[in-house]
Amino acid sequence: MAGNITFTMIKPEAMRKGAAGAILKMIQEAGFEIIALKMKQMSTKDAEEFYAVHKDRPFFDGLISFMTSGPIIAAVLKKENAVEDYRKLLGTTNPETADEGTIRKAFATNVTMNAAHGSDSDDNAAIETAFHFDKNEIIE
Ligand code: IDP
């Protein structure tokens, strides 16, 4: 059965653009409830651990320097079928192919600076939530 939470980060470039408010508005208007929220500067160690699955990819070093180039906003979102529905709202990894009405179509700069992160499975939603939030920071 599909779970009802997912984890997102608004990435540094979208923060610099001042797009965080508009992205959170899109998230809420799409029916997600924000049950945890914080602004945070990720360390290199944080980013390397969060993106460990990509450590052998050619874009890894660029991704780590980008994700530590300024603060992010981390949030936990609640909705039925949250992971799949949020990936749809996010749009494709490469914004060039993202549909109209998606967060990445509206706010991404390129494939690395693609505005926001979204978990890709229920298991990863739980792991990523626990990475950024203590239990008492989640308001359900
Ligand atoms: P996702 O964010 O859509 O789940 P992943 O494949 O998990 O995409 O990649 C994680 C992040 O790594 C992407 O959001 C993007 O910032 C960066 N990335 C992925 N593929 C590329 C690439 O081909 N070139 C540069 N950066 C990439």
Ligand code: MG
């Ligand atoms: Mg991913």
